[in-house]
Amino acid sequence: MTDANPSPRPGQLGSIDPLPIGTVAELTDEITDNVTRVIVGHDEAVEHVVTTILARGHVLLDDVPGVGKTMLARSIARSIDCSFRRVQFTPDLLPSDITGVNVFNQKTREFEFQAGPIFANIVLGDEINRAPPKTQSALLEAMEERQVTVDGDTRPLPDPFVVIATQNAVEPNRTYELPFAEIDRFMKKLTLGYPTPEEESEMLGRTVGHHPIESLEAVTDLESIVRARETVANVAVEPPIRQYASELANYTRDHAIIGASPRGTIALLRAAQARAVLDGREYVIPDDVQYEATQVLGHRIKVGTDTAADDGTTVAQDALERVRIP
Amino acid sequence: MSTRRESRSSVVSTDALGARFDGATGVSLFRGLALSGILLLTASYITVLREITITVGGTRSLYLIALVMLAAATVLARTIRPRVALAVGVGIGALGYWYYLTATGHDLGALLSQFDSFLSDTVTLATGMTLYQMIEVNVWALGFVPAPVFLSWYLAMRKRYTLAVIPGGLALLFLVLTTDATTGVTLVGVVGGITAVGFGELDHRDGSVAQADVLAIMFAVIVFLSMTVTLVPGGAASPTVLVEDEPTTLDGAVDGDPDRSTISGSVDLSPEVHFTVVSDEPSYWRTGIYDRYTGDSWVRSGPEGAYDDTGLDSPPGEPQTNRQTITLQTDTNVLPVAPQPTAVDGELTDSLEVTDHGQPMPTERLIEGDTYNVESAIVDADPAELNEAGTDYDEDIEAYYLQTPEDLSEDFEARTADIVEEAGAETPYEKAAAIEQYFQSEYEYSLDVDRPDGNVANDFLLEMDEGYCVYFATAMTQMLRAEEVPARYVTGYTSGQQVDDNEHVVRGLDAHAWVEVYFPEHGWVAFEPTPSGERDAEHTDRLEDAREDGEDGIDIEESEDVPADGIDDERETIPNESEDLLDDLVDGNESTDNDSAQPGPGGEAGDEQELGPERGDGIGSDGLGDLDGDDPGDETDSDGESAAIPVAPGDILVGLAVFIGLAAGAHRSGVPALVGREVRRYWHGRRVDPVTDVERAFDRLEYVLARRHRPRRRGESPRQYLEAIDRFGSLDPRVERVIEIHERAHYGGDVDRAAADEAIDLVSEIAREQAPLVGRFFE
Structure with a gap:
């Protein structure tokens, strides 16, 4: 693993040669198998993270400490031969600690850009809710724009660029909860x-001696991932599915204070595309959408105290039950 | 009735046995029997039409026309040739149609120009709309009757018995399809038709008595089958008895069918929660409005339109608005709203219809958890204003809401007049208040009643002294109409158990029926003839019992800790009841609801009940009853004789007669709509492009699977559905294949001709194997 940006910038849109669907399905299986050598019992979550990567999204892992959020992210990053950086978010972390700074080089008498940890293919933002909003937003902006601007210079981030963030569900009073607008940028929010x-x-049997992550080998390379992403992007989403997704979103808007955003609907269909590929299909079916909907839509929905539903996930589940499949 | 007829036929055939050796007598006896068969058939459909004319008027004309036609046919049978007679028959039919058109305000030119709409009306009727829902049904009945009577009698007189059965049989079949002919009447008609064909044949061939025995056995088999065999294996397998099933719970009785509310005998109370309401004001929740009274049921006449097209009318004036949010806690096909609704908002508005009377109805079954918002106008007029409202009614109002059946007795009118007079009531409002007060004070509340055989309103007023809401509301509506006051029968729910400031939980036992009276310039005002104190007590007891027994589904989270009679000292939960002076004294809270209504008309003890102002009124019509599973109209429990009915060799017409009987057996079950789907089930139709074909094949498959297992739920994908029904038994790989092709076509947008044909063939194969009889040939 190198820490700079080793990946050649992919060519123009459409010039990437997509992998055959069967190969992508195999590829995901390989990554998942590899990761499950380290992570026990979270097969579904592992698969969700892999599909998020293929669907060009970012993922937020939200749970109590010590269930393996960070380990999961690290294992996946290790399974892919790519650059990986980890940022531990703390209350005193500054935006420039993430993006990088211009440093004056005495020898050349010029400012040189010292790239921050964000210049990597997979960035693990650990305990993201511990940093103040200013710092959080530096990361979140990068997630959306896929570029950072330091001192007026805009620098593109490597491609693929995936953020896996974790946040702790305990000690809420010592943390800065992610604003609703920013949490929307994560394709999925998972709990382990x-x-x-x-x-x-x-x-316990696996980890008490040597931790297996130390021996984890990469099973795929960056190019395959880029090509697999192209495959996913080419999966057909026919009008009935588009209609279904928008009706689901509409339902959540009618039954919560804030429902799923259009960005959420896009994310839902992208995730469904990845799910279809995993199943070896070149088109999306309602089952794909249903499988992804709670993880993709749940965290984008805000319920009021007087609504019947307990949280966004419940609203999303209700939507699945009530919206007619076209 | 048919049983009696049938036994008579058997007796006669035994007589014929005695006449074995007397050929001449035998033959003329056969002719007599064949002719009486035709008469029986004719009588059967005239009986159906008579029930209509008794409801809306014109019975004498009906008899007269039938007799004239019989006489004319008898005479003409000797003088004109069959072809001429056919022309005459068709001419008479056309004349009937012309009569109907002119009477309903169309000119002669409409005869041709509107023929297509006439046809489409006829198709609508033939697919299950009861004739009672036609506005000018009496004219229609008079126009309909002459042609079949004339033709069948003419042919019978000319000894063409088999042909003679056709016009009568078709007439009866049509009435079966409109669901107006009851099983009993149809059976009589079918037996008549078979009698005519069978004995006619014997008459022609100089047949022996042994053959007559075969006929008698056939009758017996048909009657037996019709009473015992059910059409749908796995459906609610209650055998059809000649008396139709009745709902056994109050909510089923009140809300069983959206278009027709039949008055039942004794009923139980179901404590199951039906829906919850959050509303500005408590109210009755209305589900149905009925205008036409047949003597034992209420029918909604007139057309309905899509909600988006027609919207809802607001009552005159500037009434106060009452907003409600209703959440269903059970599946239903009615839409409870507080009267008078002016707007409905929610996801289900796409599938809403509005009746001619202003009641919204869902077009598809609503499911538990569905939520919608309603805006209603509270008609809030005080008695003084209502007293001055006058009697200047619109023509439409008079046409719809003043109907009484012909068999309403003079005693009924006299008794009504007495009651009104005793109270010194003169204006419509005073009359309504007087009648309401009369029932409240003179009658007892009881859920255990024997339904009178004749006109229910008649018997309730003249011979009974207790009953439940349906009886009170029916009688009061009819009494008002007898006094020329436009009134209608409405069904729905009382406000239910109050569980929070503005939240109510409504259960099956809150089902109710009451009366709405029309006042010019004000609109419809609700009145409550049912004695409320006793009703409340009985209904509260039922809920308490159910709680003690730990029955399921009787409480939701919010209502668990609330006593059965609602939050303390908030009697509002049961709005409208009781506004007797006595009650007011006993229960001060109630009077706050009724202040505006207090000054009683004609000094009538100041107790009008006027639910209207304070709480509007209730709900719509149909469907909740279905939940109890005892609604005879449910698609799944069609009854009837489907299985192997012996067919007399060589006579197709017997087959026709049996077919009519078959349709009859199932007539209550929404069969006409079923027939359409049945046909589509086996026959794919014209092939178009592959994608459409696959979708159509998939629809057929879903229908077949729904029949065998259960319908696919709203949010269930085909795959999940497959997985779910897989648990019932080994899954057919062909089903999986069809679903795969459908997915490819529908969601992948890509399917070729060969795959489409494969799907069609597979579905046809599966459907045929499912067929009860034909299927055996495909196994």
Whole structure:
């Protein structure tokens, strides 16, 4: 792993040669298998993260400390031969600590750009809710624009560029909760949950000696990922599916204070495309949309205290039950 | 009735046995029997039409026309040739149509120009709309009757018995399709038709008595089958009895069918939660409005339009607005709203219709959790204003809301006049208040009643002294109409159990029926003839019992800790009831609701009930009853004789007669719509482009699977559906294949001709194997 930007900037749009669908499905299986050598019992979450990467999204892992959020992100990054940086968010972290700064080089008598940790293919933002909003927004802006601007110079981020952020669900009073507008930029929000007793004992057996992540090998390279992403982007989304997605979003808007945004609908369809590829299909079916909907839409929905639903996930689930599949 | 007829036929055939050796007598006996068969058939559809004319007037004309036609046919049978007679028959039919058109305000030119709309009306009727829903149904009945009577009798007189069955059979079939012919009447008609064909044949061939025995056995088999065999395996397999099923719960009785509310006998109370309401004001929740009274049921006549096209009318003036949000807690096909609704808002507005009477109705079944908002106008007029409203009614109002059946007795009118007079009531408002007060004070509340055989309103007023809301509302509506006051019968729910300041939980036992009276310049005002105190007590007891027994579905989170009679000292939960002076004294809270209504007309003890102003009124019509699973109109429990009915060899017409009987057996079950789907199920139709073909094939498959297992739910993808029904047994790989092709076509937008044909063939194969009889040939 190198820390600069090793990947050649991909060529013009459409010039990428997409991988065959079967190959992409195999590729994901390989990554998932590799990761599950380290992570026990979260197969579904692993798959969600991989599909997010293929669907050009970012992912937020939200759970109590110690369930393996960071380990999950690291294992996935290690499984792909790409640049990976980790940023530990703390209350005193500054935006320039993420993006990088211009440093005056005495020898050349010129300012040189010292790239920050964000210049990597996979960026792990650990405990993102511990940093103040100013710093959070530096990361979040980069996520949306896929570029950073330092001292007036705009610099593109590597491609692919994926942020895997984690946040702790405990100690909410010592944290800066992500604003609703920013949380919307994550394609999915996942929770891991505690392992079952069997899983936990299995996990203990693997990790008490040498941690298996140390021996984790990359199973794929950057080029395959870029080509796989192209495959996903080419998956057909026919009018009935588009209509279904927008009706789901509409339902959440009618049944919550803030419903899923149009950005959410786009994310939903992209995630469904990736899901279709995993299933070896070149078109999206309603099951793909349903499979992704709670993770993609749940965190974008804000419910009031007087609504029947407890949280956004419930609203999303209600939508799946009530909206007619076209 | 048919049983009686049938036994008579058997007796006669036994008589014929005695006449075995007397050929001449036998033959003329057969002719007599064949002719009486035709008469029986004729009588069957005239009976149906008579029920209509009794409701809306014209019975004498109907009899007269039928008799004239019989006489004319008898005479002409000796003088004119069949072709001429056919022309005459067609001419008479055309004349009937012309009569109908002119009477409904179309000129002669409409005869041709509107023939297509005539046809489409006829198709609408034939696909299950009851004739009672036609506005000018009496004229229609008079125009309809002459042609079949004339033709069938003419042919019978000329000994063409089999042909003679056709016109009568078609007439009966049409009435079966409109769902107006009951199973019993249809059975009589079918037996008549078979009698005519069978004995006619014997008459022609000089047949022996042994053959007559075969006929008798056939009758017995048909009657037996019709009473025991159910059409749908796996449907609610209650055998059809000649008396139709009745809903056994109050909500089923009140809300069973959106277009027709039949008055039942004893009913139970269902404590199941039906919906919850958050509203500005408590109100009755209305689900149905009915205008036409047949003596034992209420029918909604007139057309309905899509909500988006017609919208809802506001009552005159500037009434106060009452906003409600209603959340269904159970599946239903009615839409409860507080009267008088002026706007409905929610996802379901696309699938809403509005009846001619201003009641919104869903076109598809609503499911638990559906939510919608309603804006209603509270007609808030005080008695003084209503007293001055006058009697200057619109023509439309008079046409719809003054109907009484012909068999309403003079005693009924006299008794009504007495009651009104005793109270010194003169204006429509005073009359309504007087009648309401009369029922409240003189009658008892009871859910355990024997339904009278004749006109329910008649018997309730003259011979009974207790009943439940349906009886009170029916009688009061009819009494008002007898006094020339436009009134209508409405069904729905009382406000329910109050669980929070503005939240109510409404259960099956809150189902209710009451009366709305029209006042010019004010609109419809609700009146409550049912004695409320007793009603409340009985209904509260039922809920308490249910809670003690730990029944399911009787409480939701909000209502669990609330006593059965609602939040303390807030009697508003049961709006309208009781506004007796006595009640007011006992229960001071109530009077706050009724202040505006207090000054009683004619000094009538100051108790009008006027639910209208304070709480509007209720709900719509149909459907909640279905939940109880005892609604005879449910698609799944069609009844009837489908299975192997022996067909007399060589006589297709017997087949026709049996077919009519078959349709009859299922007539309550929405069969006409079913027939359309049935046909589509086996026959794909013309092939177009592959994608459309696959979609159509998939629809057929869904229908087949829905019949075998259950329908696909709204948010269930085909795959999930497949997985779910897979649990019922081993899954057919062909089904999987069709679903795969459908996915490819519908969601992948890409399917070729070969795959489309494969899907069509697979579905046809599956459908045929599902067919009860034909299927055996495909296995």
